[in-house]
Amino acid sequence: MNFDHELNRALARTSAPDGFADRVIARLGRTDTPRHWHWPAAPTLRRIAAAVVFTLALGGLTAHQIIEHRRTEGELARRQLMTALHIASAKMRVAQHAVAHD
Amino acid sequence: MTATASLLFGTMDTTLQRAVAGDHESFAELIREHQDMVFSIAWHFLHDRDRAEEIAQEVFLQMYRTLGEIESEAHLRFWLRRVTANRCIDESRRGRWRIVTLDEAADVAHDADEQRDPLLGRRIRQMLQRLPAQQRLAITMRYQEGLEPSEIGAVLDMPLNTVKSHLRRGLSALREWLGVSS
Amino acid sequence: MTRYFLNLILTIVAAFAIPITASAQGTRLKLDFPDMAAKASETVDVTLDGPMLRLAGKFLSNNDPDERSAKAMINGLTGIYVRSYEFDHEGEYDKAQAERIRTQLGPSWKKIVKVSSRLKEDVDIYLDMQGDNVIGLLVISAEPKEFTVVNIVGPVDIDKLVGLEGQFGIPHLSRDLKGKHGKEDHHE
Numbered sequence: 001m002n003f004d005h006e007l008n009r010a011l012a013r014t015s016a017p018d019g020f021a022d023r024v025i026a027r028l029g030r031t032d033t034p035r036h037w038h039w040p041a042a043p044t045l046r047r048i049a050a051a052v053v054f055t056l057a058l059g060g061l062t063a064h065q066i067i068e069h070r071r072t073e074g075e076l077a078r079r080q081l082m083t084a085l086h087i088a089s090a091k092m093r094v095a096q097h098a099v100a101h102d
Numbered sequence: 103m104t105a106t107a108s109l110l111f112g113t114m115d116t117t118l119q120r121a122v123a124g125d126h127e128s129f130a131e132l133i134r135e136h137q138d139m140v141f142s143i144a145w146h147f148l149h150d151r152d153r154a155e156e157i158a159q160e161v162f163l164q165m166y167r168t169l170g171e172i173e174s175e176a177h178l179r180f181w182l183r184r185v186t187a188n189r190c191i192d193e194s195r196r197g198r199w200r201i202v203t204l205d206e207a208a209d210v211a212h213d214a215d216e217q218r219d220p221l222l223g224r225r226i227r228q229m230l231q232r233l234p235a236q237q238r239l240a241i242t243m244r245y246q247e248g249l250e251p252s253e254i255g256a257v258l259d260m261p262l263n264t265v266k267s268h269l270r271r272g273l274s275a276l277r278e279w280l281g282v283s284s
Numbered sequence: 285m286t287r288y289f290l291n292l293i294l295t296i297v298a299a300f301a302i303p304i305t306a307s308a309q310g311t312r313l314k315l316d317f318p319d320m321a322a323k324a325s326e327t328v329d330v331t332l333d334g335p336m337l338r339l340a341g342k343f344l345s346n347n348d349p350d351e352r353s354a355k356a357m358i359n360g361l362t363g364i365y366v367r368s369y370e371f372d373h374e375g376e377y378d379k380a381q382a383e384r385i386r387t388q389l390g391p392s393w394k395k396i397v398k399v400s401s402r403l404k405e406d407v408d409i410y411l412d413m414q415g416d417n418v419i420g421l422l423v424i425s426a427e428p429k430e431f432t433v434v435n436i437v438g439p440v441d442i443d444k445l446v447g448l449e450g451q452f453g454i455p456h457l458s459r460d461l462k463g464k465h466g467k468e469d470h471h472e
Contacts, residue, residue: 003273003282004245010223011230011245016141017155021133024162025126077332077340078351083264084330084366085354086236088434089448090271091423093234095397095407096446195349263328267368 115175122169129169133162136179139247140186146242147190149231157189183247183257187239194235222280229279237272240265310412310420310437313388315367320377320431324369328432332364353444361438368432377431382408382424385433393422411440418442 057064117135120128140161144154164185165172172178230238236258243254251265258265277283321327332340337358344351358364371377389410397409405427412420421442423434436445 003277006222007226007241007245007273007276008248010226011146011242013138013142013246014145016137016158017151020137020141020155020158021130023155024133024159025130027159027163028126028129028166071343074339074343077336078343079261080330081332081337081340081344081358081364082351082354083261083328084332084364084434085357085445085448086264087267087328087366087368087432088364088421088423088436089445090234090267091407091425091432091434092409092442092446094405094425095399095409095423192349263326266326267328267370270370 118172118175118178122172129166132165132178136182137162139179140182142246143183143186143239143242144190146227146230146246147235147238148193149227153193157186157193161186161189180257183243184259187243187258190239191235225280226276229276232279233272233275236260237268237275240268241272241276244269310362310439311388311390311392312363312365312437313385313422313435315365315385315433315435317367317369317381317431320367320369320381323371323376325372326370328366328368330364330366334362337361337364350448353448357441357444361436361440363435363437365435365437366433369430371429374428376429379426379431381431382426382433385422385424389422393420421445 117128117131121132137158141154141158144157144161145151148154148157161182165178165182168181172181230241233241239258240254240260243249243257244251249257251269252262254260254269255262255265260268321329341355341358344355346352346355369377392414393410393412395408395410397407399405399407405425407426408422408424410422410424411418412422418440419438421434421436421440423432425432
């Protein structure tokens, strides 16, 4: 038996229930809220905002780089931590499973 | 993010463009296009059609609220898989899940061609429920969606090695429970 | 006389203070397997000492239950070390490596669980105990194509660790451990 093939067949996509899209659209009607935030129409306002953002970005570049480095380091540590804990957890569960079926 | 997403996921097609512009019919078309994928991920994860539909509906409602951030069709698929996976994890943590018996599982209609050995397919889906959430999702993404481990890592926000480990452990457990030799 | 008594007290405190402090922090074990790393097709090598653990803790999300749980769990820990090696073929690593780790375990370490399977996964779990308190954890897992060691230094919450990814239908390990206390043995 080709187990991969059996998994492909067993876990093939299945059809969503009939009328699924209609039910979502109906809920949308009940909870419809403005979803897009638009820039104010006035082009001048946009240019001013862009200039402010540009100035702030330039001024904060160094600080950003330091923060970014720290963030990257922290993210890496976070991922390593979660990987470590998941491995530990999985191993503990193997033992747990064996104990439970002892 | 916007530019990066464009580079990674390509450009937007017209249905998506119209949906982003607020056209409900185009949005409905997008739902119909992706509903099987979203529903199936949730269904394989939960093995409960009502709750799978509930989650799938929530995913599409969330998609509607964040359509403006979607850059392309590929980005949309990625986004839907990721959000569905996250919602499944959230749902599993509410502690409402259950193991369906083989009898229950037999009542559930399934579209896949199961003429050769229908019972095995059902047992696989049932045994899948016994796996930890992350392993279940990794296997679903691999075998339902046909994603490569690196793609699964991107969707589930996991390092590649962790994905491989989840796949290996999950498949090993399934083989053991189903009495399938490796 | 008073001064002599004070000196005596200080000497006694000094004699006990270092071991107590050291053992309260648990023991970091030496986990170096250069031969395995060279042969392995995949390697996971995680070394998180105190400062890195605290940094990782700052980046854990409060919105993700797993990460929230992890944040609570690492509180008080001074190190997490994982070495996991995966091989393409069976028998590519020397199972005696596990023994090298066991020789580092002092009398405060207790073997809590030993799962032996001739063909599959052998898992040994040891706890470093100070009275009733867990101050360290060691997991050694040996599979035909994989070898994994986890060493956590500090007060480990086993329930939280096992519960990181929910799995139903299986009783809690800690409850089983309490039930099996009669079976536990001190590591020699």
